[in-house]
Amino acid sequence: MLLAAASFSEPQIAIAIGCCQNTLRKCLGQELKNGRTIKKAELLERLELASRKGSISATRTLMQAFDRGEHRQPLDGKPEARPSKRTLAARAAATAGGAGTPWGSDLDWSNGRRPQ
Secondary structure, three states: OHHHHOOOOHHHHHHHHOOOHHHHHHHHHHHHHHHHHHHHHHHHHHHHHHHHOOOHHHHHHHHHHHHHHHOOOOOOOOOOOOOOHHHHHHHHHHHOOOOOOOOOOOOOOOOOOOOO
């Protein structure tokens, strides 16, 4: 699992543990498939333990890991659709000059006349 977590290829892992690739896949298929995830989880557990013991660097590393996790794709695997620049500009224009903005009523066209 450690070698899989370090992105070693199957041939490299087979050489390192002294077996052929077929044996590796047959006997350690799940470890190859899930090794990276399991090792990352173990590492996070060790970081949490160090953080609880007062390690500031472990706490910072955990916070960075959590921050990266907030920007990941949803669990269904489909990336979140980002609106186009044109759509964002249209939304911004539609809400410009609304109540509570510095523009106040300067952009208000509701009276049918162009603002001065």
